[in-house]
Amino acid sequence: xxxxxxxxxxxxxxxxxxxxxxxxxxxxxxxxxxxxxxxxxxxxxxxxxxxxxxxxxxxxxxxxxxxxxxxxxxxxxxxxxxxxxxxxxxxxxxxxxxxxxxxxxxxxxxxxxxxxxxxxxxxxxxxxxxxxxxxxxxxxxxxxxxxxxxxxxxxxxxxxxxxxxxxxxxxxxxxxxxxxxxxxxxxxxxxxxxxxxxxxxxxxxxxxxxxxxxxxxxxxxxxxxxxxxxxxxxxxxxxxxxxxxxxxxxxxxxxxxxxxxxxxxxxxxxxxxxxxxxxxxxxxxxxxxxxxxxxxxxxxxxxxxxxxxxxxxxxxxxxxxxxxxxxxxxxxxxxxxxxxxxxxxxxxxxxxxxxxxxxxxxxxxxxxx
Amino acid sequence: xxxxxxxxxxxxxxxxxxxxxxxxxxxxxxxxxxxxxxxxxxxxxxxxxxxxxxxxxxxxxxxxxxxxxxxxxxxxxxxxxxxxxxxxxxxxxxxxxxxxxxxxxxxxxxxxxxxxxxxxxxxxxxxxxxxxxxxxxxxxxxxxxxxxxxxxxxxxxxxxxxxxxxxxxxxxxxxxxxxxxxxxxxxxxxxxxxxxxxxxxxxxxxxxxxxxxxxxxxxxxxxxxxxxxxxxxxxxxxxxxxxxxxxxxxxxxxxxxxxxxxxxxxxxxxxxxxxxxxxxxxxxxxxxxxxxxxxxxxxxxxxxxxxxxxxxxxxxxxxxxxxxxxxxxxxxxxxxxxxxxxxxxxxxxxxxxxxxxxxxxxxxxxxxxxxxxxxxxxxxxxxxxxxxxxxxx
Numbered sequence: 001x002x003x004x005x006x007x008x009x010x011x012x013x014x015x016x017x018x019x020x021x022x023x024x025x026x027x028x029x030x031x032x033x034x035x036x037x038x039x040x041x042x043x044x045x046x047x048x049x050x051x052x053x054x055x056x057x058x059x060x061x062x063x064x065x066x067x068x069x070x071x072x073x074x075x076x077x078x079x080x081x082x083x084x085x086x087x088x089x090x091x092x093x094x095x096x097x098x099x100x101x102x103x104x105x106x107x108x109x110x111x112x113x114x115x116x117x118x119x120x121x122x123x124x125x126x127x128x129x130x131x132x133x134x135x136x137x138x139x140x141x142x143x144x145x146x147x148x149x150x151x152x153x154x155x156x157x158x159x160x161x162x163x164x165x166x167x168x169x170x171x172x173x174x175x176x177x178x179x180x181x182x183x184x185x186x187x188x189x190x191x192x193x194x195x196x197x198x199x200x201x202x203x204x205x206x207x208x209x210x211x212x213x214x215x216x217x218x219x220x221x222x223x224x225x226x227x228x229x230x231x232x233x234x235x236x237x238x239x240x241x242x243x244x245x246x247x248x249x250x251x252x253x254x255x256x257x258x259x260x261x262x263x264x265x266x267x268x269x270x271x272x273x274x275x276x277x278x279x280x281x282x283x284x285x286x287x288x289x290x291x292x293x294x295x296x297x298x299x300x301x302x303x304x305x306x307x308x309x310x311x312x313x314x315x316x317x318x319x320x321x322x323x324x325x326x327x328x329x330x331x332x333x334x335x336x337x338x339x340x341x342x343x344x345x346x347x348x349x350x351x352x353x354x355x356x357x358x359x360x361x362x363x364x365x366x367x368x369x
Numbered sequence: 370x371x372x373x374x375x376x377x378x379x380x381x382x383x384x385x386x387x388x389x390x391x392x393x394x395x396x397x398x399x400x401x402x403x404x405x406x407x408x409x410x411x412x413x414x415x416x417x418x419x420x421x422x423x424x425x426x427x428x429x430x431x432x433x434x435x436x437x438x439x440x441x442x443x444x445x446x447x448x449x450x451x452x453x454x455x456x457x458x459x460x461x462x463x464x465x466x467x468x469x470x471x472x473x474x475x476x477x478x479x480x481x482x483x484x485x486x487x488x489x490x491x492x493x494x495x496x497x498x499x500x501x502x503x504x505x506x507x508x509x510x511x512x513x514x515x516x517x518x519x520x521x522x523x524x525x526x527x528x529x530x531x532x533x534x535x536x537x538x539x540x541x542x543x544x545x546x547x548x549x550x551x552x553x554x555x556x557x558x559x560x561x562x563x564x565x566x567x568x569x570x571x572x573x574x575x576x577x578x579x580x581x582x583x584x585x586x587x588x589x590x591x592x593x594x595x596x597x598x599x600x601x602x603x604x605x606x607x608x609x610x611x612x613x614x615x616x617x618x619x620x621x622x623x624x625x626x627x628x629x630x631x632x633x634x635x636x637x638x639x640x641x642x643x644x645x646x647x648x649x650x651x652x653x654x655x656x657x658x659x660x661x662x663x664x665x666x667x668x669x670x671x672x673x674x675x676x677x678x679x680x681x682x683x684x685x686x687x688x689x690x691x692x693x694x695x696x697x698x699x700x701x702x703x704x705x706x707x708x709x710x711x712x713x714x715x716x717x718x719x720x721x722x723x724x725x726x727x728x729x730x731x732x733x734x735x736x737x738x739x740x741x742x743x744x745x746x747x748x749x750x751x752x753x754x755x756x757x758x759x760x761x762x
Contacts, residue, residue, distance in 0.1 A: 027485070027486065028487060028488060030485065034485065034486050037486045037489050038488055038489075040489075041486070041488040041489050042488065044492065045488075045492075191390045191393065193395075193397060193398050194393070194397055197397060197401060204740070206743070207736075207739060207740040207743040208700070208740060208743075209700035209701065209703040209704075209714070210700075211703045211704060211706060212703065212714060212718060212732065212736055212739065215714070216732050216736075219722065219728045219732065220729060223411070223412050223415045223416065223728060223729065224408045224411055224412055224415075225411055226411050226414070227414065227415065227418065304502075304503075304505070305504070306504075307504040307507060308506060308704070310506065310707065311707055318506065322514075325514065332519075334511075334514045334515040334518075334519070335511075335515040335519075338507060338510060338514070338515050339511075341507055342503045342507055345502065345503050345504055345507065346499070346502045346503050349501075349502035350502045
């Protein structure tokens, strides 16, 4: 009796809902329109991917030191990149002194690595991070610029390549975020004069293209300063980039500030916290967490915008590559050069965006739909 | 008990938030004004020392240089003022075309990103991730130096159907030539627009009163295409195409898109479209699926659901970030200076500034133009946004 009541074992799912074929039927060939679209996509891939692979990999020249090595090859000439690689990394930094750049980068990696380890408690990370923010720029500047401790002086005009790109991006990020937070707080302030000043500042910088800002910093700044006082070209570019991105950052942070319910402010006031304590302990930690994607987007934009310093004659990665393609010994390899530069920029920007997505997921403590 | 009756200690005045706010603002204003005055003084001194006369008189003196693309009559003897207008029009042209193409491409990619077809969705994703993460200036350089500067000489031009030619001098397109009767086509186009506006009003009134729908879209399309086409046919096809021809060393006739313009437009379109695609995707995803289900349960067909339910709600989410992208594109068009497309920054803040030395005036005018453009675009888009925004109780 009991045996007959046993449920029948589950039938296997129908064959047409499982496996590769079913997946393909569902995702690629579900309707006539879909079949047509799949065909179109396959055709696009067919005409674009094989030539691309052939050019970048199979028919490319990898070895050799002169352009003669690439003669007759139909693919890319990566020799061009190999020969100029050091230049792309360091610019015109004197060859004997390049260990200083490497040391600075190594120190940065060593200093930042603990911040990414999950086993280290957060308060330690905060202390480490803030001390790094103060100490590291000094060390890096001393290392790169020299003139101290017996290191020979390397003018900023000789900095170049990826080094310069990273310096501009790093300084820009480190300076634009705090400035942006202050501007956002100012814009939300109840004091009319402060608010007007901040709104004017933000709207002005957001309304003009970065290139005119850089033009202004290179052409007009000397007119604004007293006679004889002159800024370094790099510093001028840094100021321009930072002020520009700070305005964008301010708008991102403002979005976060607006999303914090008033109850939080009232609760802070009820606890007897003053304005700065309320902001630093209650509002900003919540607001900044909300706008991580926006902040990282601004960082990515800043990283891409560093390429504009080419226009005022700084030799960042972009300009070094452009310069190498106009080298009379290596004419005709601009595609290789730009593809390489694009790959470097892409790698940095893409990893930043992936990291922010990861961070957003990890910090998400609220309700998730 | 006696302690309680003693008068309370008055807190010092700097603990009064109102007074503190006043002091704080006064300090901030003083510092700003003092800083401004300091810069002004320095500038006065420097200008005096360098012997630069400030003012806008230079705008009427002859420029003495040629511009490779002019939409209005211009020659080397024209004034700097005319340089400004030529340059401004070039900026506006490339921005307007860029906005148009980027929106079209962006919508297509954004919708493809949401496609149920796996291959199409992944292709769209690859497009977005590739072009969003590479600096625009690099893309402009790539198209200009690596592609268009490497295009073949005129005799070996790439030929597309014997009508479109691409060579190192630019892109040659057939130019429309309007014959006398073409005015009628335009007149009929105007008539069609007026009729469509009247029709929409009538349809809305009728639907309000009786609830009966009317196929507005198809009727409007029929009017818009049919009427001008009829005029075109009646006036005996008053439009001829002038196809560019190879004569000697170069093409003659036709419409020429200079390589600077082509590469700038290409890069701006491709770059901005990647951002617009993400905005469109986010906007459509922001409309919850319940809306679609509710609409189906009310008996609306998929087309009507898209047009009447999903799009109006998605547009609400899409418009503010889209405004930002349009602004960015307009500002990014200034990168033209790097490849020598004669836009505002290149011709006016570049060549004119270098020739006259009027740095402050040139930069100030350029910045003012971009500020005005930014404000104009945001005004227009904010106005549109107000129309589609959610009206709450």
